[in-house]
Amino acid sequence: MKQSLKALLTLREWILSGTLTADERLWEPALAKRLEVSRTPLREALVRLEGEGLIIAAPEGGYQVRAFDRAYLQGAIEVRGTLEGLAARRAAEARPSAAALKPLHVTLDALDRVVAQHALDSDDFDAYMTFNERFHDAILRLAGSQPLEEALARIVSLPFASPSAFVMAQSLLPRSHEILFIAQDQHRCLVEAIAAGQGARAEQIAREHAQIARRNLDVALGDHAMLERVSGAPLIRACLGAV
Amino acid sequence: MKQSLKALLTLREWILSGTLTADERLWEPALAKRLEVSRTPLREALVRLEGEGLIIAAPEGGYQVRAFDRAYLQGAIEVRGTLEGLAARRAAEARPSAAALKPLHVTLDALDRVVAQHALDSDDFDAYMTFNERFHDAILRLAGSQPLEEALARIVSLPFASPSAFVMAQSLLPRSHEILFIAQDQHRCLVEAIAAGQGARAEQIAREHAQIARRNLDVALGDHAMLERVSGAPLIRACLGAV
DNA sequence: CGGACCGGGCGTGTATACACAATTAGCGCG
DNA sequence: CGCGCTAATTGTGTATACACGCCCGGTCCG
Structure with missing residues (x-):
């Protein structure tokens, strides 16, 4: 190397x-x-x-x-949501064929199988993260815009801005399984909108979907144990009274 | 140095x-x-x-x-439009004070004075470019989001994706003055929307505003003389039959 | 006469040595 | 004893030298 x-x-x-x-x-x-x-x-x-x-x-x-504050993280997640919204809209407006939608459905099903389980352990959340990232990637590829891919890659290179940054942290919450249900429903609606060519709807769903990360961030910033599970958490300044 | x-x-x-x-x-x-x-x-x-x-x-x-093709340029402009839309929405939702809006109005007036002239020469388009960039910057600053600023800076570093990339090229068009009128009206509506806290409207206007660049790009790609006035044009691949 | 092997030149990747600026500590002078 | 100045140390910025791999061309052998 x-x-x-x-x-x-x-x-x-x-x-x-x-x-x-x-x-x-x-x-x-x-x-x-x-x-x-x-x-x-x-x-x-x-x-x-x-x-x-x-x-x-x-x-x-x-x-x-570099040190990041709460406002920066929120802003980064917002930018990611906006760009993923653009990706979703472009994917929908491209009117992809059934074959092109195949990887999206495959990943959606895989996520379904994870979420449908009765109890989730750490490995399950890990699997969710993997498929979740694959799902977001699949939409991005459907959008077929290289500049968009590059812009998103830049934002996601900040670890806490990535789609699954807070999944592991979230696993500590009592209602974590419930959150996954909601997120997965958004995934499903997103695919439906893209398949139906509903660009504006797809965009809105993708944006709102990113808000889950922002909400998890807000919770995690007040919870030491959660924050420990977020990659790059040591870079977050003044998140807790004490470390 | x-x-x-x-x-x-x-x-x-x-x-x-x-x-x-x-x-x-x-x-x-x-x-x-x-x-x-x-x-x-x-x-x-x-x-x-x-x-x-x-x-x-x-x-x-x-x-x-690197060489860029038409699709890349269109995509880059679209990403810029989307991010500027986000900036405009955030600016509106921040409910800026009259004092905070001052630089926006000042720049708007400066643009007005340029556009209001009867005939425009090359220097006038140059002045337009300067104030135009200042205007876009002012909105970005009102948005108050550092990640957004960084993402936009990245996109704009590609010369043909910047807000005023095609202004000089546009100056060759017979209806160039008319285009500036339209663009300037969008600027005005944008400020109005931001001042009124109309986030969704501001976002849409900013997005549509970027489409002017895309339309100019489409024209310029078929016109050698126009393309010569675009910074970075030599990087555009297969834009004309011959160079 | 053709193919394969060897050598030399070229280009990237890495290490190191040097130049200059800044900061700090120590010493001398007031 | 304190303040200021100088000298040394440290760190960045730059240049250069070296190592390794690759490609190309030439030559030798089959």
Whole structure:
């Protein structure tokens, strides 16, 4: 594996896991040593991470880990919802054939099987996450817009903005199963709208669907145990009174 | 000035102006020599340009200038329109005070003065472009969403996706003045909707406003003289029979 | 005469060395 | 004893040298 890729992946993991804390200054010589990489590929990784928005360039040079506040997370989820709304509308307006809709139905059924169980354990929520992401991806592909794909990829690269960012956190809630039912119903309506060519409806459903994440975020920001299950949670500033 | 910044700016200009042609392979040693920069800052600039989407990494290593087709441009404009729609809605829903709306009105008046003239020369279209961008920026700031700002900045970094990308091209059309009237009326309605807290209306207007760019794009793709006035036009693939 | 193997040049990826700026600590002077 | 200045250390930014892989061309052998 290329050293620059190793540096990029490791740094991303360290940032999201909290090994590198929010606002922490990133000293290249020290980091290079810890990563067992020379400064050249490390700097390449840093430039990429800046592009992803996980770190920011300090005015006096160098980088530091970025910290996000509640408003940023809400805004990011809103942007994702809006772009997924656009994707859903475009998918609907493309009037996809039954064959093109096949992967959507397959994933929908898989999600159904997960949700239909009586009790859900951690693995089930994990499976839900996987299929959920596949579902969102399938719609995006139906939209057939490369710029849209790129814009969404950018937003989702912020871990807490991804469609299934709060699924694991949500699993701690007493009514978690109920939430999945609701989300899955939205999935079903979304497919129905897309299949029927109802662009405006599909867009609205996709937007409202993203609001589930925002509601989960609001709950998680007040619940330490939930927040621990969210990737990138250590980057969230002032979310709880104490850590 | 830092060498990496010099490399970034110069490369961007070379790509947009067609000095480096679409699909052209970027050889680091040769480029470094032309830029009078060593390979280290050059590579940093290349990574940044890849993040901007102006170049792509070749699978066998190295980069090449990216080429865009008509569908991509349309999609990019659509994404911009959608995000600007979100910005407009958020601006409206924030119920900005009269003071907060001031810069919007000021810019609107400046645009009015440009459009109200009897005949417009190239400088007038230039002035229009400046105020137009300021106007779009002002709405974005009213929205008060950092993730949204970042997402829009990304899209707009593609030159032909920016709000005023086709203004200069449009100036060649016989009905160009008329188009500005229409665009300016949309600006006015947009401010009115935002001031009145009409979020849904503001969103729709902003979206439809972006369609002007898409319509100009369609015309420009069939008109060599118009296309010459669009920044980044050399990156557009198969737009005309011959160049 | 053709195919395969070997060598050289070229290009990317990485490491390291150097230049310059900033900050800090220590020392000297007031 | 305190303040200021200088010197050293540290970190970023840049240049260059090295390593490895790839492709191409030439040559030698079958």
